[in-house]
Amino acid sequence: MTQSSAAYLIRGARVNGRDPADILIRDGVVAEVGPGLSAPDARVVEAHGLIALPGLVDLHTHLREPGREDAETVASGARAAAAGGYTAVHAMANTDPVADTAGVVEQVWRLGRESGHCDVQPVGAVTRGLAGERLAELGAMAESAAAVRVFSDDGMCVSDPLLMRRALEYVKAFDGVVAQHAQEPRLTEGAQMNEGVVSDRLGLAGWPAVAEEAIIARDCLLTEHVGSRLHVCHVSTKGSVQILRWAKSRGCDVTAEVTPHHLLLTDDLAEGYDPVYKVNPPLRTAEDVQALREALADGTIDCVATDHAPHPAEAKETEWATAAMGMLGLETALSIVQHTMVDTGLLDWDGVAERMSAAPARIGRLSGHGRPIAAGEPANVTLYQADTAWEVDPAALASKSANTPYRGMRLPGRVTATFLRGTPTVLDGKIQ
């Protein structure tokens, strides 16, 4: 990618879906927003009919580097993120080696900077090696060049209540947040998919909703007790939503995310045993999907996070039980959110900007992201054509992997441009 300090004049974009206006970007910041701007030195980007959103921020991305560069690298993941309209992603810690030291998080952070396609903010592990036994050096990661603020054993649950309490307390020293993958391990031993009618029919061991809900309830109480900050990863059940609503009403400082796939897909897709639908937490029921949509709309769930989880083909072209869990998300997230939240009338584009950019940046304490498109703000901007459709071709995605559940589906809307601090990472629909 070429670095460019050129000025850009985006013409006629509808900022957060409002009336068309021009956006002038100069020196990496938004210089001016308004109708009929002119700047003879600026390169013009025609954006009539397009929606301008603040660059999207993902709190939950798996980039696989170090360790599984065959599935994704920081560079390929950053390209996929840019293609999806993201300007910043949080890279989860469950790499190999685990991101549980200042050295590993700085390596990931630096690889992100080198890629130039997206800011990559590492998440630090809560416990050493994600083993759930001893705290990792949270302070060293916080003080490193990567300035880690989000800590998570994602992929594993910090199930030991004492360790969880200590982690919540400890991160207060640097305004950190513990992002919990809520999955009671004993209740999900051998679990393969949502526990219910479909798992019983398919003979796949069930993953009960209560295994997620019990941990969320416990963690909210712990968070309240120690006066800390908790973030709940990929909420997937109606019961979890009800617990979050209750905890927030008590004043607990808890935030939560939902994935695009949990806003759309249901567990009956497992009927053909195609592991492209195998994901953690599992796809739930239509009733859960509806509750998640409503919770995202009313703010009980604060943001959308992709849980982008690339896997090589051989990890999925196998029996369900042995297949890896996870699906791609970065390049389809905005389309799925449009389809499930905007086109259904549950959310307007202001709401999308809040939940896909401002809130995740705030939760992750990323100061340069999630800002409104306004004069003086960093020029992180996504241009999105909502009134179009595209057919998902896994081979055409920027990710190194192809495990998307939307293969062959027609999705609404496409990202046509992404600006990272004034530099286009995507322009005319092409990654730069």
Next chain:
Amino acid sequence: MRHLLSTGDLSREEATLVLDTAAELAQVSGRSVKKLPTLRGRTVVNLFYEDSTRTRTSFELAAKRLSADVVNFSAKGSSVSKGESLKDTALTLQAMGADGVVVRHAASGAAHRLAGWVDGAVLNAGDGTHEHPTQALLDAYTMRARMGRVEGLRVAVVGDVLHSRVARSNVLLLHTLGAEVTLVAPPTLMPVSVHTWPCAVSYDLDAVLPKSDVVMLLRVQAERMRHAFFPTAREYSRRYGLDRDRLARLPDDAIVMHPGPMVRGMEISAEVADSPRSTVNEQVANGVSVRMAVLYLLLGGS
């Protein structure tokens, strides 16, 4: 019918056709020359990822009696343990020109996956805790042979329903054929959504026995105790084991079935297993006829 993956895919007509065909083919087994030329030139692969000598032998005999070429591909200790995937194996079988693949696998859905990767017919010979369709067909066949009908029979299926592919296949097939099934197990060994299944549910074996024409016992693995599905083998046996006293509660002409292998003493007493009410050996014999019927119907056409 292209594959046999689940008894849920069978219509009443199709299931009845299998049973009728099995009855005709059973006569072959009574002859001195136990062979028909029906599947000459066709290749059936027995792909067994799980040890099951009795099921594999039953399928092998069935295929051979129809003159098919049989290849036994025991996946244990073969390339599979060296990391070859099910898909790679499927492509190998494809290259060998297998007309039918009989697959036994520890993973639920393995037969479904395989059916997507090979051109030949796939016969599910047991996949994880999902289904075992030919077992259910041979059970229905055995009921019909003993009781003269399946429709209207009251069948109690007793034991580890949760982990039983035999129970799943039987519930679906027996419902299709018009029998009334009652599942009997401790609540821990019952699927969570069992109330949506086309059957009745009871935790009380003694209450169900007098109203049962058939009692089908399922295998209970003692290691389930470790996962707290039930407290002790003794308690399980007391509440759900079939002994002489319980046998006496059954109607006079009722039969006792077991898919084998039996754990004598825990789920069934030796006395009951060997009684004339028990159909265990007939089930084994009928298994060959039923599997011949399925192979014939799936592979026999041109």
